[in-house]
Amino acid sequence: MNDGVAVRRLAALLPPGRVLREPAHLAAYESDGLTAYRQRPLAVAIPETQAEVVALVRLCAELGLPFVARGSGTSLSGGSLPVAGGIVIALNRLNRILEVNPVERWALVEPGVVNAHVTAAAAPHGLHYAPDPSSQTICTIGGNVAFNSGGAHCLKHGMTANHVLGIKAVLATGEVVELGGASREVAGPDWCGLFTGSEGLFGVALEIRLQLVPVAERFHTVLAGYRTLEQAGEAVAAVIGAGLLPGAMEIMDALALEAAVAAVHAEYPPGCEAVLIVELEGPREVVEADRARLGPVLAASGPVAIRVARDAAERMAIWKGRKSAFSAVGRLSPDFIVQDGVVPRQRLGEALRCIGEMSGKVGLRVANVFHAGDGNLHPLILFDGREAGALERAEALAGRILRMCVEMGGSITGEHGVGVEKREYLPEMFGPDELDAMRRIRAAFDPGGLSNPGKMLARGEAPSLQHAGLHPLERAGVITRE
Amino acid sequence: MNALKPTTLAGLVEAVRGVERLRVEGGRTKPGLLRGDGAVLSLGFLRGVVEYDPGEFTFTALSGTPVAEVAAMLGERGQHLPFDPMLLDAGSTLGGMVASGLSGPGRLRHGGVRDFILGARMVDGLGRLLRMGGKVVKNAAGFDVPKFMVGSHGRHGVLGEVTFKVFPRPAARMTLRLRAPGIREAVGILLEAARSRFDFEALDVWPGSRDVMARLAGPPEALGPMAIEVLSRWPGECMDGGEAGTRWAGLRELGWVRGGMSVARVPCTPGHVAGLLDHVADMHLMSAANVALVSFEPGAVRGRLEKWMKTQGLRGMLLRGDGRMWLGASCPMGVEEAVRRALDPLGRFGGPGDPDEGHDGNE
Incomplete structure (x- = not known):
C-alpha cells in the first residue's frame, strides 16, 4: 500500500494537528517502557472520541494498515512498540470517566483513563479500583486490560481480569462488540476474560466497566528484615502455612534495598540481606485477630528486626521504598x-x-x-x-x-x-498445537493480522535493538516499574 | 447409542476424534445444559486429583472429578474454593462447574469460577489435547482460554483437566438474617451491606422470603463484635449455626425448587430484581443482586419471562427443565461464530444446525 494514500486518508478523518507525521513528533512514540526496542511508525493518530477510534480502525481494516493502540507507553514487554509502516493510535485523550456508580460499585471509563484516577474518583465513596501496578500513577486502563496488569495485591485481589466487568471494543475487523456488562456474572463464555490480556491482538477497547471494591477499613503493614533471602522465603511459607491470606507479601534483596536507600532514602534494619513486607487488611476486628496470629509466626522466622507501620504515613513509606525499587536500581x-x-x-x-x-x-x-x-x-x-x-x-x-x-x-x-520481549519464549511454555490454537483465535478476531502485530505471537520481522536502561520518564521520576 | 466414557486424557482424545458430533456431560446435575445432538461423551469416569499442594494454593484434577471430593480434600487442609460451588451432594463435576460458569453465594467476596480457574487441558474440535493457561497462581502468558471456557457450555472444547487457585478457609462463619419489609428494601440492604466495612462473604435473599442472609467469615473472635454492629444497623438476628448450615446447604443443592419447575441462572443488576420476581415462581438472589437463580413453570410462563427479559436485555442459561438452553436476550456478535470455528472448525461440539446456537430460535 502507498504510504501517501494512507496518510491522506488519515488526515481526512482527524483535524489538523491530530495526525502526527514529523520525525520530531514521532520520536516520542518510538518506544515504550521496554526501551531496548525502538521503531518509528508511519504516523500517530490522536483520536478524542470513540467514534474516531472506530473510524480509524475501520480505515486500517480497509487499507490493510497495521495499527498499535497505545496509552501512556509504560509496557515493560514492548507491548506498544510501533510497527514499521503502521500507525499508532494514541488513546490518552480518551480519558473520560463516564460514570461512577457507587451503589452497584463500578466505574465506566475510557481506555486512556489513568489507573490511579479511577481510584481517585471512587475514593469519595469509600471504594477503590484494586489492581495497582507500580506505574499506576501514569499507566492507563486500556493498557492494563490489554496486558492483564497485576500489582502488589494479586494473591488476594487478583489481576486486572478479575476486575473487568464489561468491555466495549472495536475489533480489528471494524466490528464493535459489547462484552460482559454491569453484572458481576455473565451467561455464556467469558469474553471479557478472553479479551483481557490479549495484548491488543483483537482490537481496541473503547469503554471498560471496572469493578470497584470497598477500601479496607484497617491495614497492618509489617516489615521484617532477615540475614538471608532463604529465611525471608521461609517466612512467606510459614505465613501461608498458618492459614493467613495477606493482601500483599513482597521481598526485596540486599541490592534492591541498597537501591531504595539511595533513591528514596528508605530506611531498613541494619545487617539485612532481605526484607519481607507483609500487609494484612480487612475489617478492624479481623485484622486485629489476624495480627495476633501473624506476630508469633514472624517472630519465629528468625528476623533481625521487625517494624510495624504505626500509621498511614509509615505504611506509605514502606510501600514507597518497595515501589521505587525498580527505578532506583538505575542509580546502581x-x-x-x-x-x-x-x-x-x-x-x-x-x-x-x-x-x-x-x-x-x-x-x-x-x-x-x-x-x-x-x-x-x-x-x-x-x-x-x-x-x-x-x-x-x-x-x-x-x-x-x-x-x-x-x-x-x-x-x-x-x-x-509477552509483548515483543518474550515472544521467543512463548514456545517454551506452549507447544505447537497450543500456539496454533492461539493463532486461530487471533485470526478469528483479526483475520488480517493488523492489530498490534508482532506481539505475543512471533512473526518474521525483528525490531531494532538499541539500548536498555531507564525510560526517560523514569529518569525524570515520573514513572516507576513493578 | 451408548455414551463414550473415557477414563484417561488419551482416551478422551480418542473419543473426540472418533465421532463427528458430540455433546458432553458430567454429573448430569444441570440437565438443562445437555443439549444438542451427536454422541454422548460422559466425563464421569475421567476423575481423580492429579496434584494438590496446599502451600501453593493450587490443585489440578481431571474434569470428571466430583466437586464434593475436591471440597473434602481441600477442607482437610483448611482450604476451599471460596465461591461455594453448587450441587455438591447432587454430584456436580469440576468440568460441569466450569462449563456452566455456575458459582454459589460465596462468589461475592473473592469472585466466582472465572476468578479461580488457572489452567485447563482441553480437547479442541480438531481432536488436539491443548494445555492452556498455567499451573501457578499468577500467569499472563498467552490468551486466557481457561477463562473463556467458563460458561462455554462445552461448545468450544472438552475439558479434560483443570487447575484452580484455592484460598485458606475462614476459621469461622456467622449468618445474620436481616429483616426487610419488601424486596426493594431487601435490595437496599444488599447494596449498602456490599459497600460496608464488614467484608461479607455472602449477601443473598433467600427464596420465598424478603430476608437478607448476610454471612460473615473470619477469625472466630472477630465475628461476634461485627455481628452486634451489623444488627444495630439493620434489624434482624443471628442464626443458629446448625440452622444456617442447613439453609445454605439447601440453597447449594437447589432444595428450594418445587417439582416440575424449570431453573435458570440469570445474571442481573439490582434494578432488575423486582421485575424478575414478578415473572418467576421463586428466586434465590445471590451475590448482592448480581445473579439470580430463578424457578418458573415451563411453557407459557417461560414465554412471558423471556419476553420481559428481552425488554431488559437480560440473558439467562437454563440449568434444569426443557426447551432452549438460552433464555431472553441474544447478543449476536460476528466474532462469536469466528471464534467457535477457530476452536471447532468441523462443528464437533455443535455449531450451525444446533438449535441452541441460533439467536432467533423458537421459544
Missing part, C-alpha cells in the same frame, strides 16, 4: 533489564539460589524484588551497555532465568505480558 547501574517470571511459591528459595549462581557465573549483578505471595519474580539484571557484549550477556541471563521458571512449572510472565 547505567543499564538494566527487568524480568518478570513466575515459579511455584515453594520453589522461590531454589529459584533465587539458581539466579544467584547464574549471575555469578556471567559476572552480572542481579537485584531481586518480588511478589513473594504469588511466586512472581522480578530479577533486575544490571549491566553497562558501553561494555562490549554486556547487553548480550544480560539478555542471555534473562533468557536462562525465564527457562528456569518454565522448568520449575511456572510462567514466563506474571504481569508484564
Whole structure:
C-alpha cells in the first residue's frame, strides 16, 4: 500500500494537528517502557472520541494498515512498540470517566483513563479500583486490560481480569462488540476474560466497566528484615502455612534495598540481606485477630528486626521504598533489564539460589524484588551497555532465568505480558498445537493480522535493538516499574 | 447409542476424534445444559486429583472429578474454593462447574469460577489435547482460554483437566438474617451491606422470603463484635449455626425448587430484581443482586419471562427443565461464530444446525 494514500486518508478523518507525521513528533512514540526496542511508525493518530477510534480502525481494516493502540507507553514487554509502516493510535485523550456508580460499585471509563484516577474518583465513596501496578500513577486502563496488569495485591485481589466487568471494543475487523456488562456474572463464555490480556491482538477497547471494591477499613503493614533471602522465603511459607491470606507479601534483596536507600532514602534494619513486607487488611476486628496470629509466626522466622507501620504515613513509606525499587536500581547501574517470571511459591528459595549462581557465573549483578505471595519474580539484571557484549550477556541471563521458571512449572510472565520481549519464549511454555490454537483465535478476531502485530505471537520481522536502561520518564521520576 | 466414557486424557482424545458430533456431560446435575445432538461423551469416569499442594494454593484434577471430593480434600487442609460451588451432594463435576460458569453465594467476596480457574487441558474440535493457561497462581502468558471456557457450555472444547487457585478457609462463619419489609428494601440492604466495612462473604435473599442472609467469615473472635454492629444497623438476628448450615446447604443443592419447575441462572443488576420476581415462581438472589437463580413453570410462563427479559436485555442459561438452553436476550456478535470455528472448525461440539446456537430460535 502507498504510504501517501494512507496518510491522506488519515488526515481526512482527524483535524489538523491530530495526525502526527514529523520525525520530531514521532520520536516520542518510538518506544515504550521496554526501551531496548525502538521503531518509528508511519504516523500517530490522536483520536478524542470513540467514534474516531472506530473510524480509524475501520480505515486500517480497509487499507490493510497495521495499527498499535497505545496509552501512556509504560509496557515493560514492548507491548506498544510501533510497527514499521503502521500507525499508532494514541488513546490518552480518551480519558473520560463516564460514570461512577457507587451503589452497584463500578466505574465506566475510557481506555486512556489513568489507573490511579479511577481510584481517585471512587475514593469519595469509600471504594477503590484494586489492581495497582507500580506505574499506576501514569499507566492507563486500556493498557492494563490489554496486558492483564497485576500489582502488589494479586494473591488476594487478583489481576486486572478479575476486575473487568464489561468491555466495549472495536475489533480489528471494524466490528464493535459489547462484552460482559454491569453484572458481576455473565451467561455464556467469558469474553471479557478472553479479551483481557490479549495484548491488543483483537482490537481496541473503547469503554471498560471496572469493578470497584470497598477500601479496607484497617491495614497492618509489617516489615521484617532477615540475614538471608532463604529465611525471608521461609517466612512467606510459614505465613501461608498458618492459614493467613495477606493482601500483599513482597521481598526485596540486599541490592534492591541498597537501591531504595539511595533513591528514596528508605530506611531498613541494619545487617539485612532481605526484607519481607507483609500487609494484612480487612475489617478492624479481623485484622486485629489476624495480627495476633501473624506476630508469633514472624517472630519465629528468625528476623533481625521487625517494624510495624504505626500509621498511614509509615505504611506509605514502606510501600514507597518497595515501589521505587525498580527505578532506583538505575542509580546502581547505567543499564538494566527487568524480568518478570513466575515459579511455584515453594520453589522461590531454589529459584533465587539458581539466579544467584547464574549471575555469578556471567559476572552480572542481579537485584531481586518480588511478589513473594504469588511466586512472581522480578530479577533486575544490571549491566553497562558501553561494555562490549554486556547487553548480550544480560539478555542471555534473562533468557536462562525465564527457562528456569518454565522448568520449575511456572510462567514466563506474571504481569508484564509477552509483548515483543518474550515472544521467543512463548514456545517454551506452549507447544505447537497450543500456539496454533492461539493463532486461530487471533485470526478469528483479526483475520488480517493488523492489530498490534508482532506481539505475543512471533512473526518474521525483528525490531531494532538499541539500548536498555531507564525510560526517560523514569529518569525524570515520573514513572516507576513493578 | 451408548455414551463414550473415557477414563484417561488419551482416551478422551480418542473419543473426540472418533465421532463427528458430540455433546458432553458430567454429573448430569444441570440437565438443562445437555443439549444438542451427536454422541454422548460422559466425563464421569475421567476423575481423580492429579496434584494438590496446599502451600501453593493450587490443585489440578481431571474434569470428571466430583466437586464434593475436591471440597473434602481441600477442607482437610483448611482450604476451599471460596465461591461455594453448587450441587455438591447432587454430584456436580469440576468440568460441569466450569462449563456452566455456575458459582454459589460465596462468589461475592473473592469472585466466582472465572476468578479461580488457572489452567485447563482441553480437547479442541480438531481432536488436539491443548494445555492452556498455567499451573501457578499468577500467569499472563498467552490468551486466557481457561477463562473463556467458563460458561462455554462445552461448545468450544472438552475439558479434560483443570487447575484452580484455592484460598485458606475462614476459621469461622456467622449468618445474620436481616429483616426487610419488601424486596426493594431487601435490595437496599444488599447494596449498602456490599459497600460496608464488614467484608461479607455472602449477601443473598433467600427464596420465598424478603430476608437478607448476610454471612460473615473470619477469625472466630472477630465475628461476634461485627455481628452486634451489623444488627444495630439493620434489624434482624443471628442464626443458629446448625440452622444456617442447613439453609445454605439447601440453597447449594437447589432444595428450594418445587417439582416440575424449570431453573435458570440469570445474571442481573439490582434494578432488575423486582421485575424478575414478578415473572418467576421463586428466586434465590445471590451475590448482592448480581445473579439470580430463578424457578418458573415451563411453557407459557417461560414465554412471558423471556419476553420481559428481552425488554431488559437480560440473558439467562437454563440449568434444569426443557426447551432452549438460552433464555431472553441474544447478543449476536460476528466474532462469536469466528471464534467457535477457530476452536471447532468441523462443528464437533455443535455449531450451525444446533438449535441452541441460533439467536432467533423458537421459544
